[in-house]
Amino acid sequence: MNGQNCLRLISASVMLFSACLSAAETFYVSSADELTDALASVEAGDTILLAGGTYQASTTTGAIATGNGGTVNRSWYYRAEADGTADAPITLKSQYDYDPAVLSGAGWSESGYTLYVTGDYWVIEDIAVTEGAKGIMLANSDYSEINNVEIYNMGQEGLHILDGSSYNTIDGINIHDVGKNDDGYGEGIYIGSDNSVWWEGDGVNTGESGLYYHRDVHDNLITNSIIGPEITAEPFDIKEGAYNNIVEYSTIYGSGISGNNFADSHIDIKGYDTIIRYNTFYQDANENISRAIMIVPRTSAGVDAEYTAHDIYVHDNVFYMDEDDVEVLVANSGSENIYAWDNVRDPAEGNWYNSLVIEEVPEGYDEYSDNQTPVADAGSDISAETASQVVLDGSSSSDPDGDELTYSWSQTSGTEVSLENTSSALAQFYAETTGEYVFSLVVDDGEATASDSVTVTISNPDDIDDGTTEPSDSSTQLSCVIGSENVWSTGFVLNNIEVTNNSDSSIEDWQVQVQLGATDVTVNNYWGSEVTLDGDIATAVNASYNGNLDAGESTTFGLKGTYSGTWGEASCYVSGSDTSTATVTED
Missing domain, CATH: 2.160.20.10 (Single-stranded right-handed beta-helix, Pectin lyase-like)
Known part of the structure; x- marks a missing residue:
């Protein structure tokens, strides 16, 4: 207007x-x-x-x-x-x-x-x-x-x-x-x-x-x-x-x-x-209906089991089924953790569930059922100069249910800094050294967590390019940032993990490490890299097609797996050891 x-x-x-x-x-x-x-x-x-x-x-x-x-x-x-x-x-x-x-x-x-x-x-x-x-x-x-x-x-x-x-x-x-x-x-x-x-x-x-x-x-x-x-x-x-x-x-x-x-x-x-939950179903004398609810795993179509037909909760519904052989709930082979309780079938003497349906309330359901995952927002990437105070702003994070959030900031890449107020929406540090720094924000609504990251680039305005290049350890030539982190009760997916060549020269291959969020973990699939697991550290080496990165160029990879216990936070980093460096090709 x-x-x-x-x-x-x-x-x-x-x-x-x-x-x-x-x-x-x-x-x-x-x-x-x-x-x-x-x-x-x-x-x-x-x-x-x-x-x-x-x-x-x-x-x-x-x-x-x-x-x-x-x-x-x-x-x-x-x-x-x-x-x-x-x-x-x-x-x-x-x-x-x-x-x-x-x-x-x-x-x-x-x-x-x-x-x-x-x-x-x-x-x-x-x-x-x-x-x-x-x-x-x-x-x-x-x-x-x-x-x-x-x-x-x-x-x-x-x-x-x-x-x-x-x-x-x-x-x-x-x-x-x-x-x-x-x-x-x-x-x-x-x-x-x-x-x-x-x-x-x-x-x-x-x-x-x-x-x-x-x-x-x-x-x-x-x-x-x-x-x-x-x-x-x-x-x-x-x-x-x-x-x-x-x-x-x-x-x-x-x-x-x-x-x-x-x-x-x-x-x-x-x-x-x-x-x-709390629904009413009618068969309406339709003979084409074989059951009210069917759980259909899609693993036969190539879908990983993590993404299909598990952890389904059906309760407090009323099913008006006109024929005795019309079932309430059927879980096909390959379904896991399919729960049903406090449902009503009319007439009650008809078919109910098959053997893959667990007729009980799962432990912890009340905490799970109504909670929506919070949204983490670490803010836009930041450019700043040395000798300045840098503020990391996570105040745009939100929770769909309006739950109060707690905040946890940590540094995942770059020369270590003294990060202050790590448990508040606004964290800060004093920039002393030039370079690229990556910080991770995890927000928690008491039942679920979400993470986001922000990259801070620190430059020195007094730097003068005299045409010479100082040699550098090739382990400082790479940065690694996790793009998305999807975690559920027994599994995880880390996707769009970005590896960037920050040097002035091209590299022929790269290697980074991913610190996983739990100690009892397995990795059962990965893409864009070759991954080996040692405890809770996943080492990712470039695939055959994405090892060559020009100066400033990036590539991505991902991995998924299972875990038990409590998931904390995953991070990606580049080790300073010889085995975790990039091979630099001078232009």
């Missing part, structure tokens, strides 16, 4: 004066063209208010950015791509909840997603979405909310949450009559993506158009919703790689489940760390 608009609004109304101060704008919309323009213009804190009626736009086809920095071509009717913030989300809603606006495509047999959401912090409420190939897509969208929304008459699925979309809340959604064009792919809510289109794939399955979606779709909550009737595939399909997702307090109907493309249950779970 520009200053002139603010002045006009101030003269019109005191109420609008407060809106002007917050720099938020309200777009009043009554046509498809106005809605398209508003979606393209909104910024953090803005609201789009829709008059009642049907909004039917033409499709737009273009490149959609994916979470890994690539693009994929898609068609859509409406797109929400701006980012809101935690304090200033972007809202799209009907002006009156009793007269909802209907966002419509050209028909369920036509191409095009009705509403494509790729921005963060959106609140979408009190609308209906209909007549598209798919309903709402949450793609690489975090911290968004969908409240009191109806989705119906779709060619395929109603709602798809994919490409790393996390920390989203779906509350009071009603999905029905989907899969009208392809009944084997008409899921109500589809969480995650098939491993063949993962960005983190194995290089054999290259994914759709050669691009990948992030598999880590996590910490999404679906609550107080009605899924069905006439969902032709599964009402819920939770894919491999998706984790920490919860379905609760919802009603799930079985009418319409077609039996095609293995659609014979209310919920398929191929992901892990999933909670299904």
Whole structure:
């Protein structure tokens, strides 16, 4: 909103004066063209208010950015791509909840997603979405909310949450009559993506158009919703790689489940760390249904066991199954830690669980069940000069549940400094020596931890380049930073571990060490390097294709494994010994 608009609004109304101060704008919309323009213009804190009626736009086809920095071509009717913030989300809603606006495509047999959401912090409420190939897509969208929304008459699925979309809340959604064009792919809510289109794939399955979606779709909550009737595939399909997702307090109907493309249950779970609780299931006399919930390991499709079919919790649900042979919960071979308790089957004398289901409350479930992982933010990389005080700022770290965080700073690379206030959001040190320093921040909400790192580059403004180069120990030529650290109760993944050649010359090979976060550990897979394990130290040596690094060039590797006991914090470093140095080639 520009200053002139603010002045006009101030003269019109005191109420609008407060809106002007917050720099938020309200777009009043009554046509498809106005809605398209508003979606393209909104910024953090803005609201789009829709008059009642049907909004039917033409499709737009273009490149959609994916979470890994690539693009994929898609068609859509409406797109929400701006980012809101935690304090200033972007809202799209009907002006009156009793007269909802209907966002419509050209028909369920036509191409095009009705509403494509790729921005963060959106609140979408009190609308209906209909007549598209798919309903709402949450793609690489975090911290968004969908409240009191109806989705119906779709060619395929109603709602798809994919490409790393996390920390989203779906509350009071009603999905029905989907899969009208392809009944084997008409899921109500589809969480995650098939491993063949993962960005983190194995290089054999290259994914759709050669691009990948992030598999880590996590910490999404679906609550107080009605899924069905006439969902032709599964009402819920939770894919491999998706984790920490919860379905609760919802009603799930079985009418319409077609039996095609293995659609014979209310919920398929191929992901892990999933909670299904306080829901009501109806078979609706549908003979295509074989069981209400099925756990499907995807190891046969090449998915590592860490990412599929383990630690599933099903409790306090009611299952109205019309036929005795329709089971409540079946875990297929390869499933691990599948728990069920305090469920009700009506009639009770029918089939319940198979032998892989553990009928008890797992130890520690109460602490696990409602907690979401905190978000660590160590701040942007810093450039500073010698003889200055450097402040490390982790105050942008947050917790989705609002839990109080504790902070722990440590140095992981560079000449050792005296780091102060390591247990507060703001740590600091006095910069004496030039070079590159890496610091790690771990935040803890009392139940889960998260980490992030920040690189500090210290330079001396008085340095004069006289054209000579001092010899240096090649062990100082490398730096190593862990990009992401994903830890659960028995396993871990360290990914995007970046090795950088900081010298002025190219190197032919490299070697670094990773200090793992527990003492009783195994490493069962790695990529981008060759890894050997000695106690809790993993030594990584370059792979055949990424040993040559030009001056300033970087490469990445990763590893995953299992552990027992308590996981602390992993760090990557370059040892000063001869066996941990880079081989430098003089230019």
